[in-house]
Amino acid sequence: MTDPLMKVENLEAWYGESKALHGMNFDVRPGELVTLIGRNGAGKSTTLRAIMGIVAKRTGSIVFDGTQLIGRRTYQIARTGIAYCPEERAIFSSLNVAENLTLPPVLKAGGIPDADLLVQFPNLQRRLKSQGTKLSGGEQQMLAIARILRTGARFLLLDEPSEGLAPVVVKDIGEQILRLKAQGFTILLVEQNLSFARKVADRHVVVENGVVVDTLDAADLAANLDRVKHYLGV
Amino acid sequence: MFDHISIQLLLGQLLIGLINGSFYAMLSLGLAIIFGLIHVVNFAHGAQYMLGAFVALLMLNHLGIPYWGALVLAPLVVGAFGYAMELTILKPLRNLDHLYSLLATYAAVLIIEGLMRLEFGSSGLPYNSPLPGGINLGFMFLPWYRGWVVVFSLVVCVATWLLIEKTKLGAYLRAANERPEIVESFGINVPLMMSLTYAFGVALAGLGGVLAAPIYQVSPSMGSNLMIVIFAVVVIGGMGSILGAILTGYLIGIVEGLTKVFYPEASNLAIFVIMIIALILRPNGLFSAPESSR
Numbered sequence: 001m002t003d004p005l006m007k008v009e010n011l012e013a014w015y016g017e018s019k020a021l022h023g024m025n026f027d028v029r030p031g032e033l034v035t036l037i038g039r040n041g042a043g044k045s046t047t048l049r050a051i052m053g054i055v056a057k058r059t060g061s062i063v064f065d066g067t068q069l070i071g072r073r074t075y076q077i078a079r080t081g082i083a084y085c086p087e088e089r090a091i092f093s094s095l096n097v098a099e100n101l102t103l104p105p106v107l108k109a110g111g112i113p114d115a116d117l118l119v120q121f122p123n124l125q126r127r128l129k130s131q132g133t134k135l136s137g138g139e140q141q142m143l144a145i146a147r148i149l150r151t152g153a154r155f156l157l158l159d160e161p162s163e164g165l166a167p168v169v170v171k172d173i174g175e176q177i178l179r180l181k182a183q184g185f186t187i188l189l190v191e192q193n194l195s196f197a198r199k200v201a202d203r204h205v206v207v208e209n210g211v212v213v214d215t216l217d218a219a220d221l222a223a224n225l226d227r228v229k230h231y232l233g234v
Numbered sequence: 235m236f237d238h239i240s241i242q243l244l245l246g247q248l249l250i251g252l253i254n255g256s257f258y259a260m261l262s263l264g265l266a267i268i269f270g271l272i273h274v275v276n277f278a279h280g281a282q283y284m285l286g287a288f289v290a291l292l293m294l295n296h297l298g299i300p301y302w303g304a305l306v307l308a309p310l311v312v313g314a315f316g317y318a319m320e321l322t323i324l325k326p327l328r329n330l331d332h333l334y335s336l337l338a339t340y341a342a343v344l345i346i347e348g349l350m351r352l353e354f355g356s357s358g359l360p361y362n363s364p365l366p367g368g369i370n371l372g373f374m375f376l377p378w379y380r381g382w383v384v385v386f387s388l389v390v391c392v393a394t395w396l397l398i399e400k401t402k403l404g405a406y407l408r409a410a411n412e413r414p415e416i417v418e419s420f421g422i423n424v425p426l427m428m429s430l431t432y433a434f435g436v437a438l439a440g441l442g443g444v445l446a447a448p449i450y451q452v453s454p455s456m457g458s459n460l461m462i463v464i465f466a467v468v469v470i471g472g473m474g475s476i477l478g479a480i481l482t483g484y485l486i487g488i489v490e491g492l493t494k495v496f497y498p499e500a501s502n503l504a505i506f507v508i509m510i511i512a513l514i515l516r517p518n519g520l521f522s523a524p525e526s527s528r
Binding site: 052054073074075077078079083084086090092093094095099102103104105107148151 | 402405406408409411412413415416417418419420421422423424425
């Protein structure tokens with residue numbers, strides 16, 4: 001078995017005085033697509049934010065490609081080769097689509113060139129001059145994912161990319177994520193939509209109350225579906 | 235009612251309004267940049283403008299650096315002062331309510347002005363115009379220097395606007411205004427960008443001070459007298475709106491000039507009447523930006 005690309009140990013995180021993560025432990029191997037699944041408020045998104053350093057306080061250990069991320073600032077973490085796509089997409093209203101797309105700088109070699117991004121995400125091509133927030137939800141999600149691919153990061157943190165989207169759009173997003181995996185990206189995906197997660201993931205990490213309560217390989221999910229549904233409350 | 239108003243008087247006041255508007259635009263531009271990106275209501279802007287004028291004066295008197303040298307060096311000195319002020323006073327307050335940084339910058343005004351008053355007294359000090367003489371336009375005599383101020387400040391305002399609206403750096407600034415943590419997650423050193431943006435806004439205030447030195451007396455209170463108007467300009471234009479600050483600065487200067495023609499008693503009030511009307515009709519300002527998707 002290959003060594004993990006990212007190893008998270010005893011990760012705790014706070015929002016102000018409120019503790020949101022209570023000792024997360026999991027790892028992600030190179031080229032793997034791992035989902036964090038769990039109920040609303042379980043701590044999935046907070047885990048991604050804690051990895052990126054976007055929480056008020058965090059302790060524990062996050063080792064990425066041999067580098068300890070605890071104690072580093074968000075921009076330093078990004079420069080190690082991690083890119084983050086937030087749940088709310090964060091498309092900038094003061095920028096048009098082209099400006100949103102090219103905003104993240106190229107930090108490392110190996111990023112996808114802008115021209116190739118427009119081939120991979122063709123919907124964006126004809127909306128380049130539109131204000132970013134005028135796009136549909138699905139297009140905004142595509143834009144939010146596309147723009148982080150130019151940085152050269154090979155480890156993607158995707159927070160609920162299917163949220164609030166029509167089934168046909170969710171299918172497109174799923175295909176894009178599988179294409180990214182095929183291109184060699186390692187992906188940590190937060191997802192509440194179990195059927196979506198099942199279609200794309202290699203492994204599922206179940207989160208409850210800020211801790212990991214279960215880990216399942218994709219192949220084992222079908223046999224343990226009732227257990228997982230119980231975790232998710234569905 | 236307005237029979238006594240000649241075209242010469244009207245055009246003359248329009249031009250004076252344009253000159254005053256140049257200062258309003260340049261100062262409110264710096265203030266809008268600072269508020270727009272780092273959400274600091276920089277009460278010290280007037281004091282930093284005053285520092286620009288004093289640095290130019292001291293450079294001339296003690297180092298023999300003429301106006302044209304000071305025009306470049308004094309804003310750098312004042313900008314460096316702003317950078318130090320941001321690191322020591324404002325950065326620790328970044329995650330607190332805006333009120334704390336407002337109070338901190340107000341305290342800085344009291345300290346800076348107090349120290350300058352101790353050293354230089356309250357009365358103004360003269361700074362000779364680097365462009366003596368002028369031109370008779372028929373309706374008024376325009377000193378060369380005031381013409382230079384109008385042209386130069388217009389160039390600075392347009393260049394700054396282009397920098398922010400049309401360059402990659404400007405795109406970072408605008409995006410960081412909306413979601414700084416997301417811009418930082420792209421690998422951009424947003425904390426440093428914030429400090430440098432504050433320094434840039436302060437340098438603009440310092441540049442305004444250098445421009446003002448040959449027109450007004452250089453005195454510790456020269457900035458305080460202007461700040462109320464500058465804040466009104468920024469509020470009318472829309473807090474943080476760069477274009478709003480520039481256009482409203484010129485607009486207010488011209489309205490003020492015209493009010494002096496038509497109803498001189500109201501010339502000091504006109505700005506605040508406009509501010510009240512603007513706040514009622516568009517509470518976020520005439521040129522406020524749309525919200526981001528969150």
